[in-house]
Amino acid sequence: MTNAIRQPVETPFRVQPLTCSLGAEVFDVDLGEVSRDDTQFERLRSLLLEHKVLFFRDQDITRAEHVALAERFGPLEDHPVLGSDPENPGLVRIYKDMDSPPEHFENSFHCDATWRVNPPFGSVLRCVQAPPVGGDTIWVNMAEAYRRLPEAVKSQIAGLRARHSIEASFGARMSIEQRHQLHDRFPDAEHPVVRTHPETGEQILFVNSFTTHLVNYHTSENVRFGSDYAPGAGNLLQYLASQASIPEYQVRWRWTENSIAIWDNRCTQHYAVQDYWPAVRKMERAGIVGDRPF
Structure with a gap:
């Protein structure tokens, strides 16, 4: 690259x-x-x-x-x-x-x-x-947003992945049947929390308002008690998403x-x-x- x-x-x-x-x-x-x-x-x-x-x-x-x-x-x-x-x-x-x-x-x-x-x-x-x-x-x-994160946060989110949903956004106002049909057509996608730009090689913070949750946070390294995961993982995701503001x-x-x-x-x-x-x-x-x- x-x-x-x-x-x-x-x-x-x-x-x-x-x-x-x-x-x-x-x-x-x-x-x-x-x-x-x-x-x-x-x-x-x-x-x-x-x-x-x-x-x-x-x-x-x-x-x-x-x-x-x-x-x-x-x-x-x-x-x-x-x-x-x-x-x-x-x-x-x-x-x-x-x-x-x-x-x-x-x-x-x-x-x-x-x-x-x-x-x-x-x-x-x-x-x-x-x-x-x-x-x-x-x-x-969002490349600058990642670059200026504290190093401890960069270490914490390295390797994390997150789920992104159309059902929870555009689908939320639909009837249950329509929402489920939308989800069937577009199942939730999973992406890295930090993606690499395919042309510039930059590291990019890649969570936003379509992101619902972190999918591989609940490990022994991150979770000692339930409160480390809920609301711990949600708080981390909210903090990351807030960098855009x-x-x-x-x-x-x-x-x-x-x-x-x-x-x-x-x-x-x-x-x-x-x-x-x-x-x-x-x-x-x-x-x-x-x-x-x-």
Whole structure:
């Protein structure tokens, strides 16, 4: 593996980092052209590895160009609950208006679809309509969150694995029958608490709001009495998940119409701030198939 984030990137794009931890706004670029140009795309992909989330404004691209750009990274995936645009498979409409007020799935720190055996590589998200104020999204650098953990905690979580569930999140509002059917289609996935980025080699803290419990904590080394496990394991998981809320690891983006974010889902979490209702917020997201964490 090569530490790609440390390599200088030659690019015709003008790049402005937004925080010390992650995120950069990219200027002088037409993402419609990038979707058709190999050289520009490879430079963009290098920037993504470097900054983890990239932001663009005034990108009046078509849905077909949106899908084509995302497919440059890999095949797209549907969402079992949200569904896709009928004419553009893999393009998920996330529309919040008076007929569809915000649901409390997005306003928690999460890494997309870790309930999958192969969670997404990342996403390309375009703002179709923004509220006049509010509706920002926050991203978090979970490699930095792991790096700055106390060494004692790093030792404690080395080798631990955790369960991730769609049933306990999206399924919770469904009837028992629907919830069980959802679980049958997507059984809980098990992932390492600390995953390795397959391209940069970074170690990443990989628990979020889809994570229900640690699956291999109850050993003689960790548990002397029942209270070491319950609530001990739960407290540890809560502590790890809470690292995403630390501002030093975050970047916050204010949406405008035709602004776009591209993020690496393998090493970030995000939080969609739901402070805007009853104003309208309409987003379209192309999620990219990923690989199995290790």
